Amino acid sequence: MRSLKPILLIEDDDVDAMTVKRALKELKVTNRLVHKTNGEEGLNHLNNANGKNPCVILLDLNMPKMGGIEFLRITKADEELRKIPVIVLTTSRSEQDKVESFDLSVAGYIVKPTDYTKFVDAIKTVDLYWTLSELPTNGG
Amino acid sequence: MPRAKPILLLEDDIVDASTITQTVEDLKVKNELIHRTDGELGLEYLKDPSHKKPGLILLDLNMPKVNGIEFLRAIKSDRELRKIPVVVLTVSKYEKDKFDTFGLGVAGYVVKPVDYDTFLESMNTVIQYWMWNDLVDQERQERKVENAKL
Numbered sequence: 001m002r003s004l005k006p007i008l009l010i011e012d013d014d015v016d017a018m019t020v021k022r023a024l025k026e027l028k029v030t031n032r033l034v035h036k037t038n039g040e041e042g043l044n045h046l047n048n049a050n051g052k053n054p055c056v057i058l059l060d061l062n063m064p065k066m067g068g069i070e071f072l073r074i075t076k077a078d079e080e081l082r083k084i085p086v087i088v089l090t091t092s093r094s095e096q097d098k099v100e101s102f103d104l105s106v107a108g109y110i111v112k113p114t115d116y117t118k119f120v121d122a123i124k125t126v127d128l129y130w131t132l133s134e135l136p137t138n139g140g
Numbered sequence: 141m142p143r144a145k146p147i148l149l150l151e152d153d154i155v156d157a158s159t160i161t162q163t164v165e166d167l168k169v170k171n172e173l174i175h176r177t178d179g180e181l182g183l184e185y186l187k188d189p190s191h192k193k194p195g196l197i198l199l200d201l202n203m204p205k206v207n208g209i210e211f212l213r214a215i216k217s218d219r220e221l222r223k224i225p226v227v228v229l230t231v232s233k234y235e236k237d238k239f240d241t242f243g244l245g246v247a248g249y250v251v252k253p254v255d256y257d258t259f260l261e262s263m264n265t266v267i268q269y270w271m272w273n274d275l276v277d278q279e280r281q282e283r284k285v286e287n288a289k290l
Contacts (some may be wrong), residue, residue: 076245083242102223105216105245110272122272129269132262133248136238 002131003055006032010042010071011089012063016112020058020089023123031055039066043074046081053084056107056130061090061097069097072104083136087126144277145195146172150182150211151229152203156252160198160229163263168279171195179206183214186221194224195275198266199246201230201237209237212244225275227266 001007007024011017017035024033034054036042043066046053057075061068068088075081085107090097098109110126113119147164151157157175164173174194176182182199183206185191197215201208208228215221225247230237238249250266253259270276 079243082245083239085242085247099223102225105222105247107225107247108269108273111274125265125268125272128265129248132265133250134233134238135249136242137235 001029001031001055001127002133003135004031005053005055006034008042008045008054008057009033009035010037010039010057010063010068011035011060012037013060016060019116019119020123023120024127026120027124027127029127038063039068039071039074042066042071046075053081055084055135057084057086058089058126059086059106061088061092061101069100069104072101072106076104085130085133085135144171145275146174146192147196147198147276148182148185148194149173149175149198150177150179150203150208151175151198151200152177153200156200159256159259160263162256163260164267166260167264167267169267170277170279178203179208179211179214182206182211186215193220196270197224197226198229199226201228201232201241209240209244212241212246216244225270225273227270 009017009020011020021033034045036045059068059071072086087108087110088101088106089110089112091112093111101109108126110122113122149157149160151160161173174185176185199208199211212226215224227248227250228241228246229250229252231252233251241249250262253262267276267278271278
């Protein structure tokens with residue numbers, strides 16, 4: 001990633017979270033990974049970050065307590081938090097989930113490949129893109 | 141994948157527009173690239189119901205009539221158009237431009253490189269990323285074509 005700020009991963013599935021960690025490590029992505037297991041925890045983390053916001057958020061959709069769409073509704077209504085790019089990483093191929101996510105200005109919607117090699121490819125592409133793309137220093 | 145939607149490029153600089161068109165061609169992108177030269181013409185294109193809605197918008201910031209920021213404000217306040225991801229492609233490194241555009245929900249901010257090879261590499265990264273999003277489609281390098289060249 002272009003920024004040295006942490007990556008926030010919001011994912012309830014332990015295996016999926018481990019896979020993301022493993023892929024980032026394999027790709028030598030040095031940003032710290034902060035892992036929260038649902039939207040509510042993610043939101044609490046952001047509200048207590050004291051300006052130390054993540055550079056990007058990797059967001060699962062189907063989670064207990066607070067799902068991804070509700071998390072997006074809240075963060076995208078916040079003047080500061082809305083500037084952080086959110087990339088949806090999900091197993092959902094539902095067109096409605098995709099449309100709703102883009103309606104809430106997500107910066108990407110990637111369906112998680114089940115195959116590990118392909119999964120690493122996806123994360124590699126995400127890393128390259130967010131290394132190329134500039135980010136706002138204050139809001140991000 | 142469903143039939144690829146077009147990509148809308150809003151760019152007033154003729155040289156930059158032809159460079160971007162060339163990279164898209166070199167990268168064998170299947171999507172049609174529609175080019176308009178300012179934000180006003182971009183909005184006109186998007187608001188015409190007879191036009192195919194793009195899957196992705198590549199947006200320059202400094203343009204006459206309606207500039208990039210004004211264009212973003214207009215589409216992000218429209219219930220339908222706000223769903224189209226917008227990638228900023230600009231020469232501007234101004235912090236304020238990054239701050240404002242991310243505040244308006246852009247899905248990327250790429251500073252245009254000067255030399256062609258770097259430009260091609262940057263565009264490749266952009267294309268690969270949006271391919272994972274299923275919004276860009278690329279022609280596969282077919283063995284037959286490779287063999288024909290030999």
